[in-house]
Amino acid sequence: MSKAPHSSPSGRLAAAAQPSSTAVARRAGVSQSSVSRVFTPGAAVSDAVREKVLKAAAELHYRPNALPAILQTGRSGIIAIIAGGFYNPFYTEYLWRVVSLLREQRYEAMVVHTSSDDHLDEIVGDLSRYRIDGVISTLSIRSRRVATQLEAFQIPVVAMNSRPIGSLRCISSANPAAGATAARVLMKAGCRRFAYLAGRDSPVQTDRQRGFVNQLRHAGFADPEIVMAGFSYEDGYAAATQLLSRRGPRPDGIFCVNDLVAIGALDAIRNDFGLSVPDDIQVIGFDDVPMAAWQSASLTTFHQDMDALAAGSAALLTGDAPARSLVIPTRLVLRGTTSVPASTEFE
Amino acid sequence: MSKAPHSSPSGRLAAAAQPSSTAVARRAGVSQSSVSRVFTPGAAVSDAVREKVLKAAAELHYRPNALPAILQTGRSGIIAIIAGGFYNPFYTEYLWRVVSLLREQRYEAMVVHTSSDDHLDEIVGDLSRYRIDGVISTLSIRSRRVATQLEAFQIPVVAMNSRPIGSLRCISSANPAAGATAARVLMKAGCRRFAYLAGRDSPVQTDRQRGFVNQLRHAGFADPEIVMAGFSYEDGYAAATQLLSRRGPRPDGIFCVNDLVAIGALDAIRNDFGLSVPDDIQVIGFDDVPMAAWQSASLTTFHQDMDALAAGSAALLTGDAPARSLVIPTRLVLRGTTSVPASTEFE
DNA sequence: TTGTAGGCGTTATCAA
DNA sequence: TTGATAACGCCTACAA
Numbered sequence: 001m002s003k004a005p006h007s008s009p010s011g012r013l014a015a016a017a018q019p020s021s022t023a024v025a026r027r028a029g030v031s032q033s034s035v036s037r038v039f040t041p042g043a044a045v046s047d048a049v050r051e052k053v054l055k056a057a058a059e060l061h062y063r064p065n066a067l068p069a070i071l072q073t074g075r076s077g078i079i080a081i082i083a084g085g086f087y088n089p090f091y092t093e094y095l096w097r098v099v100s101l102l103r104e105q106r107y108e109a110m111v112v113h114t115s116s117d118d119h120l121d122e123i124v125g126d127l128s129r130y131r132i133d134g135v136i137s138t139l140s141i142r143s144r145r146v147a148t149q150l151e152a153f154q155i156p157v158v159a160m161n162s163r164p165i166g167s168l169r170c171i172s173s174a175n176p177a178a179g180a181t182a183a184r185v186l187m188k189a190g191c192r193r194f195a196y197l198a199g200r201d202s203p204v205q206t207d208r209q210r211g212f213v214n215q216l217r218h219a220g221f222a223d224p225e226i227v228m229a230g231f232s233y234e235d236g237y238a239a240a241t242q243l244l245s246r247r248g249p250r251p252d253g254i255f256c257v258n259d260l261v262a263i264g265a266l267d268a269i270r271n272d273f274g275l276s277v278p279d280d281i282q283v284i285g286f287d288d289v290p291m292a293a294w295q296s297a298s299l300t301t302f303h304q305d306m307d308a309l310a311a312g313s314a315a316l317l318t319g320d321a322p323a324r325s326l327v328i329p330t331r332l333v334l335r336g337t338t339s340v341p342a343s344t345e346f347e
Numbered sequence: 348m349s350k351a352p353h354s355s356p357s358g359r360l361a362a363a364a365q366p367s368s369t370a371v372a373r374r375a376g377v378s379q380s381s382v383s384r385v386f387t388p389g390a391a392v393s394d395a396v397r398e399k400v401l402k403a404a405a406e407l408h409y410r411p412n413a414l415p416a417i418l419q420t421g422r423s424g425i426i427a428i429i430a431g432g433f434y435n436p437f438y439t440e441y442l443w444r445v446v447s448l449l450r451e452q453r454y455e456a457m458v459v460h461t462s463s464d465d466h467l468d469e470i471v472g473d474l475s476r477y478r479i480d481g482v483i484s485t486l487s488i489r490s491r492r493v494a495t496q497l498e499a500f501q502i503p504v505v506a507m508n509s510r511p512i513g514s515l516r517c518i519s520s521a522n523p524a525a526g527a528t529a530a531r532v533l534m535k536a537g538c539r540r541f542a543y544l545a546g547r548d549s550p551v552q553t554d555r556q557r558g559f560v561n562q563l564r565h566a567g568f569a570d571p572e573i574v575m576a577g578f579s580y581e582d583g584y585a586a587a588t589q590l591l592s593r594r595g596p597r598p599d600g601i602f603c604v605n606d607l608v609a610i611g612a613l614d615a616i617r618n619d620f621g622l623s624v625p626d627d628i629q630v631i632g633f634d635d636v637p638m639a640a641w642q643s644a645s646l647t648t649f650h651q652d653m654d655a656l657a658a659g660s661a662a663l664l665t666g667d668a669p670a671r672s673l674v675i676p677t678r679l680v681l682r683g684t685t686s687v688p689a690s691t692e693f694e
Numbered sequence: 695t696t697g698t699a700g701g702c703g704t705t706a707t708c709a710a
Numbered sequence: 711t712t713g714a715t716a717a718c719g720c721c722t723a724c725a726a
Contacts, residue, residue, distance in 0.1 A: 013454075013480040013503065013665050017421055020719055031697045036720065046695060061499045066476035067414045067423075068720030071702040074364055076414075078457075078477075083443075087637060092439040096430075096460040103459060107360075108474065110425075111458040112450060113443040127455065129413035130425075133360040152408050156360065233641060267642040290434065294580060295614040296643040318360050367703055378713045383705065393711060415704030418718040 019060040028056035039064045076131045079107045079317065082123055083138040084115045087232060088260055089289040090304065091138050094160070097310035098136060105314065107133070117141050121149035128153050134317040136160075140203050141168060158316045160309070161204045164325050169316040171309060171326045175204055178302045178330045179211025181346050182255040182284045185300070185332065187219055189282050189340045191253025194224035197239045197265060199231050199257035208286060212255050225251060229261050236264025244273050252281055259285035259292045259301055266297060266337065283337040298336035305329065366407040375403035386411045423478045426454045426664065429470055430485040431462045434579060435607055436636040437651065438485050441507070444657035445483060452661065454480070464488050468496035475500050481664045483507075487550050488515060505663045507656070508551045511672050516663040518656060518673045522551055525649045525677045526558025528693050529602040529631045532647070532679065534566055536629055536687045538600025541571035544586045544612055546578050546604040555633060559602050572598060576608050583611025591620050599628055606632035606639045606648055613644060613684065630684040645683035652676065 021035040028035065030049055037043035038053040045053075056062075070076045079102055085091040099109045110132060112123050117139040124135055132155060140161040141147055147165040150157050161172045186194060196212055199205035213223060229239035236256060244250055256262035262285030269275050269283070277283055285292055288303035308328045315321035334342050368382040375382070377396055384390035385400040392400075403409075417423045426449050432438040446456045457479060459470050464486040471482055479502060487508040488494055494512040497504050508519045533541060543559055546552030560570060576586035583603060591597055603609035609632030616622050616630070624630055632639055635650035655675045662668035681689050 013422065013426075018475070018478065018501070022719070032720080033697060033722095034695090036722095037696090040721085044695060049696080061501075063472060063475045063500075065418075065478060065719055067418050067478060068702075068718080071412075071414050071418070071704090071719090072721050074702090075360065079360075081458075086439050086443045087436075089434075089436070089439075092433050092436075096433045099458055099460045108477065109458050111428075111446055111456050113446045125410060128365070128410045130455065131365065131412060131414060153410075154365070233637065237642075263641065263643075271642050290580065291638060294610065295584075295618050296610075369703075379703085380705090380713060380715095381711090383703095384712085387705080391711060396712080412703055415702075415718075418703085418720090419705045421718090 018065070019062045021062070021064065024053060024056045024060055024062045027060065028052040070131060074131065076133055077107050078110050078130055078132045080110045080112065080124065080127045080132045080135045081138075082112045082114060082120060082135065084113060085138065085231070086113070088258065088287070089291070090258070090287040093289075093306055094138060094309060097306050098313055101310050101314050105318075114139070117143065117146060121146045124150055124153055124155065124157075128155060134158070136313050136317065137162075141165065142201070142203075156317055156319075158313050160313070161202065163203055167324075169321075169324050171312045171316060171328070172204070172207075173302075173304045173309070173328050173330050175207035176211035176214075178286065178332075179208040179213075179255070180215035181211075181302070181332055182208075183212050183215035183219070184346050185284060185334075185338055185340060186253035186255065186282055187216075187221070188344060188346070189253070189278070189338050191251075191282055192221075193249060193251045193253070194221065195243055195251035195254045196224045196226050197229040197236055197243075197254060197256040197261050198226055199229065199261070205257050208255075208257055224255070229257065229264075231258055231260060233260045233264040233267075236261030237268045238264075240265035240268040241272060244269065244275075250281070254281060255284045257286060259287045259289045259299060261285070262299055262301070262337075263291060263297050266299065277337050278339040282339065288333050292333075292335070300335045300338040301333050302330040303333050305331070365412065366409045368409070368411065371400060371403045371407055371409045374407065375399040417478055421478065423480055424454050425457050425477055425479045427471065427474045427479045427482045428456050428458045428485075429467060429482065430458060430460060432485065432578070433460070435605065435634070436638070437605070437634045440653055441485060441656060444653050445660055448657050448661050452665070461486070464490065464493060468493045471497060471500055471502065471504075475502060481505070483660050483664065484509075488512065489548070489550075503664055503666075505660050507660070508549065510550055514671075516668075516671050518659045518663060518675070519551070519554075520649075520651045520656070520675050520677050522554035522677075523558035523561075525633065525679075526555040526560075526602070527562035528558075528649070528679055529555075530559050530562035530566070531693050532631060532681075532685055532687060532691075533600035533602065533629055534563075534568070535691060535693070536600070536625070536685050538598075538629055539568075540596060540598040540600070541568065542590055542598035542601045543571045543573050544576040544583055544590075544601060544603040544608050545573055546576065546608070552604050555602075555604055571602070576604065576611075578605055578607060580607045580611040580614075583608030584615045585611075587612035587615040588619060591616065591622075597628070601628060602631045604633060606634045606636045606646060608632070609646055609648070609684075610638060610644050613646065624684050625686040629686065635680050639680075639682070647682045647685040648680050649677040650680050652678070 025032040025035045135157040137159040158169045227239045229235040285301040292299040312326040372379040372382045482504040484506045505516045574586040576582040632648040635648045639646040659673040
């Protein structure tokens with residue numbers, strides 16, 4: 001007996017037909033409505049009927065079908081999550097936290113992986129066929145065209161690290177403030193010549209750089225050397241190599257757009273140039289990914305409040321948030337790549 | 348004008364009502380069937396009707412609603428992915444690859460995060476309300492109870508690293524073979540006293556250990572010291588510390604259940620015990636996560652063929668696979684934590 | 695407390 | 711090639 005599911009001729013996966021509430025009703029000797037009521041929390045059903053229905057349901061392995069209800073109510077309970085940058089543990093941690101949190105709130109997550117925000121509108125268009133209730137994007141939305149298209153779908157969209165274009169709801173860490181703190185830490189630690197290893201066009205990158213540069217200027221220092229890196233270990237490694245290969249005095253304080261870049265830089269500084277961190281050069285990263293705490297890195301960095309980022313994203317989506325935009329404070333984590341007393345305050 | 352979506356009184360997210368094919372039909376002056384046909388690939392429609400319909404659809408921002416079609420056909424095009432262990436980049440890379448691949452095949456992925464396979468049946472029960480076409484689990488399914496429950500749903504289930512219980516479809520890397528190769532590499536490199544840093548009860552763990560131990564025995568060596576670690580950096584760090592703090596001669600060849608454990612061990616060996624790798628101790632990991640290639644680790648390890656794992660999982664699900672179980676070969680990646688000539692063959 | 699009837703937006707079927 | 715009509719499985723009235 002081949003009760004197992006099989007592929008249809010088209011090659012599409014065909015699940016075995018599942019029993020309907022009508023089938024359960026027939027078996028239990030009650031009406032379909034009664035079955036529905038038994039599976040609707042708070043509906044009035046007599047114990048006798050409930051018992052009969054549950055028995056029949058168990059025998060048939062009945063599971064209520066969510067789709068007709070969605071058709072009826074227009075609410076699917078599905079949130080689309082469009083994510084990228086999985087090479088950075090920051091984004092994968094955000095992903096699982098958001099997914100878990102949504103599930104606690106009885107939403108399911110439909111996840112799409114993409115590396116660019118260029119096709120976000122197409123993707124949301126595809127997913128809107130499932131009548132998704134909302135969208136969370138870990139990719140910052142930079143294109144106004146995409147933002148406009150997204151609005152046409154009439155689906156709430158929360159984007160991380162985006163500028164608030166149109167009706168977009170945005171959440172991010174306090175990047176400019178952290179950049180400024182990075183500058184203060186390095187200055188306090190005695191650095192005199194600064195450098196910044198930059199990401200590529202993204203609000204995150206811009207904000208961190210701006211905070212850092214402005215604070216240095218404010219303190220009367222020369223602008224830091226800016227080296228275009230990217231967001232990966234390899235990018236950081238290459239950028240640091242380039243920076244330290246230049247003629248002239250080398251920087252003694254480096255702020256990096258994220259931890260991966262910082263760790264790449266550290267490996268170049270220590271292994272290829274034989275320099276000591278923090279004696280010759282001090283380094284600060286961003287994200288506080290698990291690897292930053294590894295002994296081999298021991299990287300001073302900014303911890304992003306993942307709990308708050310996830311909770312804030314969900315709140316923005318459901319409208320429970322007080323605003324249309326949320327900014328979450330970061331926390332400085334001092335480790336071995338800087339030399340300031342741990343008790344120093346940097347507010 | 349408040350056209351934006353809003354929360355209903357119940358606090359649930361309510362998306363704005365989307366136009367139906369009937370609305371499009373009315374506007375285009377054709378029947379609903381014709382609209383349906385325009386959006387059904389391969390259906391016969393005249394150019395005149397198609398044009399009218401597309402025009403009306405564009406004006407209304409119409410998107411076909413997938414739900415009634417699912418009701419009708421029984422196929423949702425949704426695959427559930429139940430994943431955990433996101434602290435290990437191996438699992439997150441697998442996740443995005445599978446998600447991307449499924450999307451290419453026109454499936455959407457519903458993702459649930461959970462750390463244990465204990466509730467897999469409940470989760471699948473929840474998701475079956477959406478009439479999912481299949482399930483991929485990155486958690487190995489160990490409980491026969493869960494496996495039995497899963498069968499009751501009549502939904503195809505692919506599990507990574509599981510034993511084939513019931514109708515479960517399984518995929519994994521060639522773990523025992525890799526374990527044996529690890530033993531051969533360390534022996535070839537001149538090691539004499541071996542240790543294995545173990546994970547906790549999972550087929551992956553057991554298979555790698557078995558391959559390693561059997562090969563050593565086969566070559567006439569004493570059994571390796573087995574230290575219970577786990578799967579994280581911290582676990583590896585602690586296990587190595589424990590191992591090297593013991594009295595008696597210390598091991599000179601260590602195989603670890605995965606890269607994170609190996610990197611944790613490396614940090615303990617080098618920093619806390621001041622030993623040299625590979626001169627005093629040689630180390631091999633498993634997975635070839637990006638961090639294994641970082642200079643600070645430079646870890647010899649086994650590369651898992653992520654492409655094949657993802658493609659195999661999808662094929663098992665859709666029935667395109669030749670078997671109900673797939674085993675994917677690994678590739679040895681020699682780096683700085685072992686001292687064998689790169690050209691050596693270990694087949 | 696229970697049952698009957700209508701409708702959600704598609705696809706499938708059949709007639710025109 | 712097109713249109714009318716019946717499902718699909720549930721929820722929401724309303725009636726009994």
